[in-house]
Amino acid sequence: MGNFKVPHTLILLLGMMVVALVATWIVPQGFFETSTTESGRQMVVAGTYAQVADKTYLTPWDLLTSIPRAFAAAQDVIFFVLIVGGVLAIARATGTVDALIGRLLEKHGTKPQRLIFMVVFCFALASSAIGTAGEYIPFVLILVGLCKAMRLDAMTAVGMIVAGYGIGYGVSAFNPFTVLIAQQIAEVPQYSGVWLRFAIFIPFVLIGFHHVWSYSKKVYEDPSKSMMIGVPCPLEGQEKPSYPQLNKRHQMILGSFIITLVIAIWGISTKGWYLTQLGGVFIAWGAVVAVLGKLSADETANRFIEGVSDLVTTAILIGVARGIALVLEDGQILHTLVHGMSLPLSYVGAEVSAVGMLIIQTLLNTFIPSGSGQAYVTMPLMAPLGDLVGVPRQVAVLAYQFGDGFSNMIIPTNAVLMGILGMAGVPYTHWFRFCLPLMLKLMAAASAVLVLAVIFGYGLDVQPVIQ
Template sequence: MTEKFKVPHTLILLLSMMLVAYIATWLVPQGFFETVTLENGRQAVVPNTYALAESQIRLTPMDFFVAIPRALAAAQDVIFFVFIVGGVLSIARATGTVDALIGNLLDRFGKRPYMLIFMVIFCFALASGAIGTAGEYIPFVLILVGLCKAMRLDAMTAVGIVVVGYGIGYGVSAFNPFTVMIAQQIADVPLYSGIELRLALFVPFVLIGFHHVWRYAKMVQDDPSRSYTAGLPCPLNHSGSIDYPALNTRHKLILFGLVAAIAIAIWGISQHGWYLYELGAVFIVWGIATAILGKLSPDLAANKFVEGVQDLATTAILIGIARGIALIMEDGQILHSLVHGMSMPLSHLGAEAASVGMFVMQSFLNLFIPSGSGQAYVTMPLMAPVGDIIGVNRQIAVLAYQFGDGFSNMIIPTNAVLMGIIGMAGVPYHLWFKFCFPLILKLSLAAAIVLVAAVVFDYGADVQPLKASAIELSTDTTDIA
């Protein structure tokens, strides 16, 4: 009798994807676009300059295995940030603050979990759309896991709340400085232009995400055996009912410190360009303050911090390996070739189909260029002139880019933040895919409808630059990359 197929461990899935990328470097033509250095120091590709590489690189099996530790090193900022957050939250749990917060929220929303789910998704989406937050939500994962479990939900619901919130926030952002603003700048349309449509899309898309999460949560609440994570260990290392402590003044001071830390982090990101190193430092300070306020001895605080770090060892490895897929493709000189190959067919489509094709292309390329700003610098210099020729306004090309980047962030395994979140919650990737893929289909259908309507109603025509004032374009569509 044939044994039932068993989905491999997430680490095996990622290593398999690295192997596929490695094999592709032998099969896909190697080539590059020329690049120019912009005023901000970033490199952007130049349209119509794709050429095959003069010298072909053949990666050896040793190169493949060396890429694994290189990938871990390349992802070190995310890895160590996750370690710091895990260790600091372990200290907070030792003070009883996390359990007290969960108990307080249960009193308020225990009989109205739908309200809590909507509020958190809405707030996360709003923050992501406004200032590009994503990794900053990692500290909330374990808190939401504990809260969902107390409401007879599961870890998948907690992950859904976090990831759906920030993914939709990125996808329909009105003025995310790391995606929309960069893409508009490259496409040579005024910053903040077209904001009316993006603001109008925010609530409908958030409702799509909320409905998906709540429908699943209601199913689990009605029948816990239908949970996708039934039988998996709880990352909080406890089970059964808990006697939640009252939220006292000491706990409130610790929570105020968390809010202050996040506020400082947001200020640093927006005003001084902070990233994960600085954010890690802020959370370390909060962890020290938490230990003092919680009256933990130095040895106990240190032990709890180390325990929190140890619990995330698997998560750290997954984050690093996820980075290796793009690293292999960069080493093998095929990343630009994929962009070139995928952009060429768009020049032969009608405007409506091409706008949807841009969205599909951006979604696929996000697997290999998981950085939102990095994807903008590689793809927007190509999509803007392609759109000029086939009748897709540049504002629509920007919209297709942000749909593709934002929504696919919720499911691609090369997204380090996603792997960090599901790792902290103890949710295997294949189960997350099972949960998230239907939502991606719903969002993609809605995005396609919006893009076609945008073409029909000539969205962005008022800010469309004259071709003569933009980059000189080839009139031969077969040359467009």
């Protein structure tokens, strides 16, 4: 045991793909019937699960070919990460990022707890309102640099971002990609029950803040307690004893960044933009930065390529992570897993069933990392199952939210998480050790909320009449 070495994240992901392949040989294959919604999405039909007559066996060759297919399936996240890396390298060349870090240090350098709370709160609020996730990737290296200057580490930077992202999704008031879709499928009024989600927002944010702050405080007081000891920082060799003053040119570049974010939020909320369109927006911002920063065309190109090349490893991890779910889909066992997990809930009481729904949604998010995709697969089953065991449909939606959102912070099949970890240079195994206690705290709090929601009849006022 003394010579045991944790394998590289890529090896861990490939190992999970092999496990998924073996699972397709053992687990019975089957499907629910599906129907097409008005939006064109496929939604399963409850009560229609049936095993396939002729089982299909995937081969090791299918495993190998699933890797390039997974890269194609995750191309939007991969290319967005590479583009953001290149554009941020251009911004760093102008000195704007360093000047911003210096300005933030002047305001928060002696009170990092204030900065940590602000980041966790703001990112949670954005995820809760409009479902932002990959949009946080541009902030990774900025926060890593800021934490480094404050005698903290990259784990703290990632903790701030991911805690905000996961908690925002988990207790979202009206995330259009999760809450509204799940409520629509469960046939409860959209935006209904929002008062409870508003009430628990701050308490859950405080759980995330306390976890990150407790760790950062230990690192600040004793750097030897950092989980990142021996792990190279992506900003290694870029230490600066002093930071440039935030001049007019830097302020113009930061102003253009804010305008870029506003355009991105407008596109997401009104035009349905996702990472492809956002990538185009950031390319445009990179061009603006080069002009405002008075960089030559050759220097701009060189900086962009340097930034992209630094994130090739991250891009590979994102692609391979998508391959795990792809193997399970090809092996026709995803619906079997959903069906098998839901069966035990019909034999227990309503309060236990609600917590069981949370656990099931958490586990299934590993195999169906898309929030909306998970809603279309699970909610048509959980809503009527809740009717049978006495769990209001609004509570079933809440259990789905908690399970999907909180597990986003730790599952290796989440491409956004792997992108953030890769940019910050945080190995997945280190992150797992940091995040697991936070997950357990959030799951315990979520279980308590679900039990109380069942006891006090949360959602009974909008419960549809079942014929």
